[in-house]
Amino acid sequence: MKTVILTSCNNSVEAKLIQGNLANEGIDSIISNENYTSLYPNMNGAMGSGIQILVNEADAERALKVINANDRSVHCTSCNSADVTQQPKKNMLKVVGIMIISLFSSSAFGNVKQKYHCNNCGADFEI
Ligand SMILES: [Zn+2]
Numbered sequence: 001m002k003t004v005i006l007t008s009c010n011n012s013v014e015a016k017l018i019q020g021n022l023a024n025e026g027i028d029s030i031i032s033n034e035n036y037t038s039l040y041p042n043m044n045g046a047m048g049s050g051i052q053i054l055v056n057e058a059d060a061e062r063a064l065k066v067i068n069a070n071d072r073s074v075h076c077t078s079c080n081s082a083d084v085t086q087q088p089k090k091n092m093l094k095v096v097g098i099m100i101i102s103l104f105s106s107s108a109f110g111n112v113k114q115k116y117h118c119n120n121c122g123a124d125f126e127i
Pocket of ligand 1: 079
C-alpha cells in the first residue's frame, strides 16, 4: 500500500476530526507527526510541518472530496465572506525575536497570530 499525504493540520483535534470524517466514508488513514506538533504547536508555520494525514494512494481522490465537503476555510469576522487573503507579518523581526526567546526558554509562543484581509468589505482581522 503506497500512502500519500492528504493534508496537514495545526492540532490533533482537527486531525482526529478529519480522520473521523474519512472513517465514516470507509477510508483508512494514518496520522503522522502528531507528537512533535503537539509538543511544539506554534512551530508548524515556521517548520512547514504540522500533523500529516496519510491515506492510501487509491483513496486519495475520494478523501479529498470528503475534506472539501467539510469547509474549514477562514471567513471574515465582519461580513462572513470566504474571500479573504492572509497578510504578511508586519513586524517579522518581532516574530523571529519571539521565536528565538521561546526556543531558549523551551516554551510555546502563542501570541503569534495570523492576520487576514477581507476582499469583500475590506476589514482586517486576526485569528
Ligand atoms: Zn468582510
